[in-house]
Amino acid sequence: MNLHHLELFYYVAKAGGISRACAVIPYGVQQPAVSAQILTLEKELGLVLFQRKPFHLTPAGGRLFAEIAPFFERVADLGPVLRGEFSHQLRLVALGEVLKDHMPELLQALMRRFPGLKARLYERNQAEAIALLDEGEADLAVTVRETSLPERFASRDLIRLPMVLLVPPSFARVKRAEAFWTGEARAPLVALPGNEILTRHFAAELLRRGASWPTAIEANGVELVANYVSHGMGVGLSVRVPQAKLPPGVRVLPLKDFPDIVVAAFWRGTLREPSVTFLDLLTKRAEVFSRRIARR
Numbered sequence: 517m518n519l520h521h522l523e524l525f526y527y528v529a530k531a532g533g534i535s536r537a538c539a540v541i542p543y544g545v546q547q548p549a550v551s552a553q554i555l556t557l558e559k560e561l562g563l564v565l566f567q568r569k570p571f572h573l574t575p576a577g578g579r580l581f582a583e584i585a586p587f588f589e590r591v592a593d594l595g596p597v598l599r600g601e602f603s604h605q606l607r608l609v610a611l612g613e614v615l616k617d618h619m620p621e622l623l624q625a626l627m628r629r630f631p632g633l634k635a636r637l638y639e640r641n642q643a644e645a646i647a648l649l650d651e652g653e654a655d656l657a658v659t660v661r662e663t664s665l666p667e668r669f670a671s672r673d674l675i676r677l678p679m680v681l682l683v684p685p686s687f688a689r690v691k692r693a694e695a696f697w698t699g700e701a702r703a704p705l706v707a708l709p710g711n712e713i714l715t716r717h718f719a720a721e722l723l724r725r726g727a728s729w730p731t732a733i734e735a736n737g738v739e740l741v742a743n744y745v746s747h748g749m750g751v752g753l754s755v756r757v758p759q760a761k762l763p764p765g766v767r768v769l770p771l772k773d774f775p776d777i778v779v780a781a782f783w784r785g786t787l788r789e790p791s792v793t794f795l796d797l798l799t800k801r802a803e804v805f806s807r808r809i810a811r812r
Contacts, residue, residue, distance in 0.1 A: 517557065517560060517561075518553075518556075518557070518560075520553070521553050521554070521556060521557040521560075522557070522580075522584050522588075523588060524537070524541070524545075524550050524553050524554060524557075525554060525557055525565060525577075525580065525581070525584070526581065526584055526585060526588045527540060527541050528550065528554060528566070529565075529566065529573055529577065529581040529585075530581075530585070532571055533568075533571040534547055534550050534551055534554070534568075535547055537550060538550060561576070561580075563576040563577075564576070564577070565577035565580060604630050604632055604633050604634065604790060605633065605634040605635070605636070605655075605788075605790065606623075606626065606633060606634075606635045606636070606655065606656070606790045606791055606794055607635075607636045607638075607653065607654045607655045607656070608635070608636070608637050608638070608654065608655070608656050608657075608658065608791075608794070609637075609638040609639075609640045609644070609645040609648050609649070609654045609656075609657045609658075609659070610637070610638070610639065610640075610645075610657065610658040610659065611639070611658060611659055611660065611779070612639045612737075613738075613757075614658050614779075614798075615637055615639055617759065618798070618801060619637065622794060622797050622798060622801070623635055625797060626790060626793060626794050626797070629793060630789075630790050630793070633790055636654075638653075638654060640657075640659070641659055641660070641662070642657075642659045642660065642661065642662045642663065643662070645657035645659050645782075646665075646666070646669075649669070649782075649783065649784050650784070655783065655787065655788065655791045656781060656782075656783045656787065656791045656794065656795060657781065657782050657783065658674070658779065658780070658781045658798065659779070659780070659782075660713055660777055660778065660779055660780075661673070661778040661779070661780040662713045665782055668784060669782045669783065669784055670782065670783055670784070671780050671781065671782035671783075672780060672781045672782075672795070672799065673778055673779075673780045674779045674780055674781055674798065674799060674802040675778075675779050675802040675805055675806050675809075676776035676777070676778050676779075676806070676809075677755035677756060677757060677776060677777045677778075677779065677809070678755065678756045678770065678771070678774070678776055678809065679714065679717070679718060679753070679754075679755055679756075679771040679774040679775070679776070679777065680754055680755060680756050680768045680769060680770055680771055681693050681696065681751050681752065681753060681754075681768070681769040681771060682706075682741065682742055682745045682751065682752035682753075682754050682762065682766050682767075682768060682769075683745070683751055683752075683766065683767050683768075683769050684745050684746065684747075684748045684750075684751070684765065684766060685748075685765040685766075686748055687701060687703060687751065690769070691769075692769070693769040693770065693771050693772070696729060696751055697722055697727040697728070697729040698727065703750050703751040704732030704733060704749065704750035704751070705729050705730065705731050705732050705733075705750060705751060705752075705753060706731075706732065706733040706735055706741050706744045706745055706749060706750040706751065706752040706753070707731045707733075707734065707735070707741065707752070707753040708734070708735065708736070708737070708738070708741065708753070709734050709736065710731065710734070713777065714753065714754075714755065714777055715731065715753065717774070717775050717777070718753055718771075718774065721774050721775065732750055733749060733750055735752075738754045738755065738757075738760075741753065741754055742754065742762060742763055742766060743763065745763070745766050746762075746763030746764070746765065746766050752766075755777050756768065756770075756809055757805075758805045758808040758809060759805070779802070781795055781798065781799075
């Protein structure tokens with residue numbers, strides 16, 4: 517049996533006739549089309565489901581209506597139920613640093629505004645975030661912008677993080693970052709893996725300048741980079757993050773005219789209210805940090 521035919525019969529039986537049903541069916545359909553599809557249903561069943569004039573259900577029609585009415589009535593109520601269930605949730609895919617350093621405070625603020633809020637948090641990069649959004653498994657992503665986003669996504673740049681070098685106390689006399697790749701000072705480079713955008717952009721800018729400085733120690737995270745630098749194992753490649761606390765003795769050398777690392781939010785379709793509120797809170801926090809970076 518065709519589900520659409522059953523749905524039309526449900527409306528006809530509930531309204532008490534085809535013309536009345538056409539007035540309440542929630543999508544545009546003409547009376548001749550309804551009549552034709554009901555006849556098709558009756559032909560498929562080999563039964564007459566109702567008498568037309570005056571309208572009344574046959575025993576077969578009454579039995580069929582009793583069987584299908586609970587299903588279609590639940591379907592009619594499902595939209596509000598789903599909207600109520602999913603409107604108070606936040607499914608966020610983000611950088612580990614966002615989840616660790618910013619999410620606890622922001623989530624507390626969000627839960628005060630939306631009691632009963634359900635949160636689902638994923639740590640992913642941009643490509644993995646795109647996949648989760650496309651699969652409908654996440655509402656909002658906050659990642660480093662590694663490549664241009666497909667047109668199906670809306671986006672908002674949140675903050676630009678300048679590249680910096682982290683220098684141990686043993687290089688206290690070095691005042692310019694370029695000393696390390698021009699040969700004035702020699703030190704191993706401690707950096708993220710070569711596939712990370714920070715390392716890629718750094719290497720590309722050095723190449724543009726006719727220089728190179730191969731990574732000697734790969735570390736899977738900027739905190740780990742800073743830790744190795746603090747132990748005197750080399751000079752680290754990182755970004756300037758306002759709230760980050762450096763190990764004792766480690767200082768920052770700016771990388772002037774190197775490209776910034778951009779952190780952006782992106783999403784598909786229309787955001788629900790908790791996601792909109794979270795994005796506004798995150799944007800305001802990013803603006804505060806951007807001003808701090810500009811003052812340094």
